Amino acid sequence: MTEDAPPFVQLQDVRLAYGRGERTVEALGTTNLKIGKGDFVALVGPSGCGKSTILKLVTGLISASAGWVFVAQREVGAEPVRVGMAFQNPTLLPWLSIRQNVMLPLKIVPPFRQQYRAKKKTEFRDRADALLAQVGLAGFGDKFPWQLSGGMLQRASLCRALIHDPQLLMLDEPFGALDQFTREELWAILQDLWLTRRPTVLLVTHDLKEAGYLANRVCVMRARPGRIVEDCVVDFARPRTIEMTYEPGFVSLTQRLRSLIVSARAPAATPDATVESAA
Numbered sequence: 001m002t003e004d005a006p007p008f009v010q011l012q013d014v015r016l017a018y019g020r021g022e023r024t025v026e027a028l029g030t031t032n033l034k035i036g037k038g039d040f041v042a043l044v045g046p047s048g049c050g051k052s053t054i055l056k057l058v059t060g061l062i063s064a065s066a067g068w069v070f071v072a073q074r075e076v077g078a079e080p081v082r083v084g085m086a087f088q089n090p091t092l093l094p095w096l097s098i099r100q101n102v103m104l105p106l107k108i109v110p111p112f113r114q115q116y117r118a119k120k121k122t123e124f125r126d127r128a129d130a131l132l133a134q135v136g137l138a139g140f141g142d143k144f145p146w147q148l149s150g151g152m153l154q155r156a157s158l159c160r161a162l163i164h165d166p167q168l169l170m171l172d173e174p175f176g177a178l179d180q181f182t183r184e185e186l187w188a189i190l191q192d193l194w195l196t197r198r199p200t201v202l203l204v205t206h207d208l209k210e211a212g213y214l215a216n217r218v219c220v221m222r223a224r225p226g227r228i229v230e231d232c233v234v235d236f237a238r239p240r241t242i243e244m245t246y247e248p249g250f251v252s253l254t255q256r257l258r259s260l261i262v263s264a265r266a267p268a269a270t271p272d273a274t275v276e277s278a279a
């Protein structure tokens, strides 16, 4: 993000508490975050520090208890923004083929919805097939989810998240359930998709190597209440490779992130501590 370009995503003095009264959980303390258009930011931190809460705030799924969330310089929810999402569980619809699953956002999201009804089905089908080919799933469009491996399903899920050219791509531990080799393959695929399409990406991950490989910035969070304690710039050249992750600069980045998280780890949470911290 250049100094004078307005941020595409901005959290300004945001606080978020779940529940009421004695059951209040202060999930996010005062939090500020700016993400430039087309940037790739990873959120890392101990369990319960509010990473997914930030994703929910940015997509407008929940509203801030205090402060403001802006996307494209408008308060979130004021204007529709095209968002793509992928989670740990690919959640493809089992009764639809892979291609139909990938095309689903085009049936739902304007302006594609109207075009889909009008005439563009063939064009959209070609678009889905091209995207499937880009992630190594050429020829799998007619298969059904049960016929694919976990890694293949996650590739298809990335295609579904990107088919409608989202301005914002929200990824909540998308590769968390995959083995290391499949995960590394998918990092390369995601990097390639990001380099060619340049959505603004917010990635939640527990994998520090993944954060360092994929992101331009890694925000380290701390719990109770959740907050960002460090914002590390990652400026390794692109495209990044797995070999690069063994180089001293990369290793010292992941070591630094690790020690930040170790020191950010809150003592084990208890229901009483939760109520106390919220009081």
Ligand SMILES: Nc1ncnc2c1ncn2[C@@H]1O[C@H](COP(=O)(O)OP(=O)(O)OP(=O)(O)O)[C@@H](O)[C@H]1O
Binding pocket: 018, 019, 025, 026, 027, 045, 046, 047, 048, 049, 050, 051, 052, 053, 054, 226
């Ligand atoms: N719907 C909810 N109602 C009450 N408390 C919630 C709710 N959702 C999350 N929390 C609490 O808010 C805090 C932040 O949760 P969040 O899911 O954002 O953390 P996280 O960093 O994504 O965690 P993890 O890495 O384990 O997925 C946690 O203490 C969690 O228990």
